[in-house]
Amino acid sequence: MRNRKPVKRGPGRPRSASAIAHDRILDAVFELLQTQSIRDLQIQEVCRKAGVSKPTIYKWWPTKAAMVMAMFEQRMVRRLPPIEVLSAEKLIRVAVPGLIRLFNGPFGKVAAEMIAAGQSEPAVLREFRDRYVLKRRKVAVKALEDAYASGEMTRSVDPELLLDLIFGPIYFRLLVKHQPLDHAFGKDLLDYVLRRAVTVNVAGDHDAPSIRRVTKRN
Numbered sequence: 019m020r021n022r023k024p025v026k027r028g029p030g031r032p033r034s035a036s037a038i039a040h041d042r043i044l045d046a047v048f049e050l051l052q053t054q055s056i057r058d059l060q061i062q063e064v065c066r067k068a069g070v071s072k073p074t075i076y077k078w079w080p081t082k083a084a085m086v087m088a089m090f091e092q093r094m095v096r097r098l099p100p101i102e103v104l105s106a107e108k109l110i111r112v113a114v115p116g117l118i119r120l121f122n123g124p125f126g127k128v129a130a131e132m133i134a135a136g137q138s139e140p141a142v143l144r145e146f147r148d149r150y151v152l153k154r155r156k157v158a159v160k161a162l163e164d165a166y167a168s169g170e171m172t173r174s175v176d177p178e179l180l181l182d183l184i185f186g187p188i189y190f191r192l193l194v195k196h197q198p199l200d201h202a203f204g205k206d207l208l209d210y211v212l213r214r215a216v217t218v219n220v221a222g223d224h225d226a227p228s229i230r231r232v233t234k235r236n
Contacts, residue, residue: 042068043075047089051128056086056135056142086132087145094125095150101157106165109158110184111208117185118204121192126199130192155181183211 046067050059061082065072079085099116101109120126129146136143162177164170175183187207191199 039068039070039074040078043070043078043085044089044092047086048093048124051086051089051131052124056082056128056131057139059086061085081141083139083142083145086128086142087149090128090132090146091149094120094128097125098154101154101161104161106158106161106171107212109161110212113154113158114184114188114204114208115201117188118199118201121188121199126192133189133193180211184208 043064046064047059050063050067059082061072061075064085065075075085079088097120099112101113104112121129132142132146136146158181159177162171162180166173166177184207188199188204191197191203197203
């Protein structure tokens with residue numbers, strides 16, 4: 019009988035059984051939500067699909083909402099373009115097409131499901147708002163405030179309102195589906211809002227909102 023060669027392991031410590039079970043649970047949640055709503059999702063069904071017990075799930079997440087949000091963060095939000103180091107205008111121009119792209123896949127279905135379920139289950143909406151919306155919004159507001167302070171942009175509108183003007187129509191089309199949520203829409207939205215809220219007024223109308231670009235002098 020031949021001696022088998024030892025299996026070569028990659029660098030680093032092997033993953034623990036706990037970490038593997040954690041990932042199986044999130045994978046099961048993701049797969050189940052492709053064919054059913056958050057409201058209909060049952061913990062017991064997740065247990066069967068992931069091959070774990072209920073105590074294992076509740077060890078990490080106290081509620082179904084927290085479990086779904088963990089999947090949303092780890093499987094979907096991480097696919098969004100990073101925005102933490104971008105200037106305000108660049109952040110907006112990167113975030114809008116990135117969000118529209120993901121909203122046209124499983125990310126959009128789960129986001130819409132969480133918003134819908136949150137209307138009758140406050141815990142679901144709270145998880146979605148606090149762990150996703152407000153976290154990314156905080157980064158965007160800070161970028162806008164920094165742009166105002168540095169002179170990159172002239173303050174013409176409250177940053178919270180500006181973000182609503184930009185991202186509100188995206189969520190509206192996601193939920194109502196009255197018009198396509200596509201790249202062309204995103205481009206038109208950006209051009210319209212930024213031209214009126216934060217771009218240079220080439221016509222010389224000093225009453226119009228404007229962005230003042232800082233140019234370096236030699």
